[in-house]
Amino acid sequence: MAILDGCEAQKRTPVPKEIKCPKCGEWMEVFAKEDKSIENVKCEKCGYEVHEGDPV
Numbered sequence: 001m002a003i004l005d006g007c008e009a010q011k012r013t014p015v016p017k018e019i020k021c022p023k024c025g026e027w028m029e030v031f032a033k034e035d036k037s038i039e040n041v042k043c044e045k046c047g048y049e050v051h052e053g054d055p056v
């Protein structure tokens with residue numbers, strides 16, 4: 001069976017995700033893998049931080 005599974009491949013690759021800052025509502029881009037952030041990202045507006053491993 002040689003069926004290419006795009007969904008499976010995407011699960012293993014970090015994908016950029018647009019999330020809304022829970023504090024001020026500003027949009028920020030976070031790289032995530034399996035719905036978890038893989039980096040620390042700071043909101044430019046209010047300073048709120050998304051940490052590595054946080055669900056996004």
Ligand SMILES: [Zn+2]
Pocket residue numbers: 021022023024025026043044045046047048
């Ligand atoms: Zn913010």
